[in-house]
Amino acid sequence: MRKIDKSDEEWKSGLSDDVYTVCRQKGTEHPFSGKYYDHKDTGIYQCTCCGEPLFDSQTKFDSGTGWPSFYQPVKEGSIENIEDVSHGMTRTETVCHACGAHLGHVFDDGPEPTGMRYCINSVSLDFKKK
DSSP states (O other): SOOOOHHHHHHHEEEEEEEEIIIIHOOOOOOSSSSTOOOOEHHHETTTOOOOEEEGGGGGOOOOSSSSSEESSSSSEEEEEEEOOOOGGGEEEEEETTOOOOEEEESOOOTTTOOOOOEEEEEGEEEEEO
16 A cells, blocks of 8 residues: 555645656656756655655666666665556566655666666755755
8 A cells, every 4th residue: 555645636736847747747858958967965765755765875876767766765665667668668667665656667687796786866855965
């Protein structure tokens, strides 16, 4: 069960157009355009819609894709994986477990220790510096 349950109208009225399009309508930002793809500060990346902690900067790596990439979530259960068969391909979508915000996708071509690459839209994230 989600912790945060708002109507579409409530989300739309409280989010910028870019955040609403990506997080609530499963959009994406252009590669190399987001504020966090080359971000190097130490801290926690949170869901921009609800503030739920999602990724620790210590798990961030440069995947060369143009989106912030992480090899694991900050804690088990913070991210929900959903099969995505849109755009003529099969992928695994990642959403915030607390509010259901679309974050991006996860792939199994990341670095050790997990081998996973969480490829996340910057607009889906806020950053809290340590």
